[in-house]
Amino acid sequence: DAGVIQSPRHEVTEMGQEVTLRCKLISGHNSLFWYRQTMMRGLELLIYFNNNVPIDDSGMPEDRFSAKMPNASFSTLKIQPSEPRDSAVYFCASSLELGISADTQYFGPGTRLTVL
């Protein structure tokens, strides 16, 4: 298995532009997590899905951020409009299932976003 795939790996954009980050889950996994990492705040959970349904989006910073799962194996995280403070590394992770006591999350390589 190729593992969790994220694209693009690097994105540089200007303030005000729309940014779309993409994530492909590991085949057979039903849960999807989006994280953001900055020096100041560390690794933060933004939102997670189970069986394509958003379960908890309390970590999404504001309405400029939105995430979707158009199908069981793919997710997008969109920022519109982007701001310099959105600059960070964005990771997605997948796991087999929620609701079990022991489940492992597998992380992608991340997308490094720079908003100028």
Next chain:
Amino acid sequence: DAKTTQPPSMDCAEGRAANLPCNHSTISGNEYVYWYRQIHSQGPQYIIHGLKNNETNEMASLIITEDRKSSTLILPHATLRDTAVYYCIVRGGSSNTGKLIFGQGTTLQVKP
């Protein structure tokens, strides 16, 4: 999920065992202890997890105290490639939501 406390940094000589401690004094009976690590510029990587018993896999060993209030991750023969930030996370139990809450972790520097 219970909170964890880890030292901010540790050094280890290459080839020696690295012992990374974690305190989780408020852990509840059905919560698991997970360890992840993050090598520079990469995504976090799962290492091992356990509930009560000690666990071992190809990467590491996890020793959990009998009262479950602390644990130690052991890398038996540390290499330079083991230099990373190591995160100890407690999760699961009756309120299990699948969330991983990352703290600041321990930065392990393996030196030649």
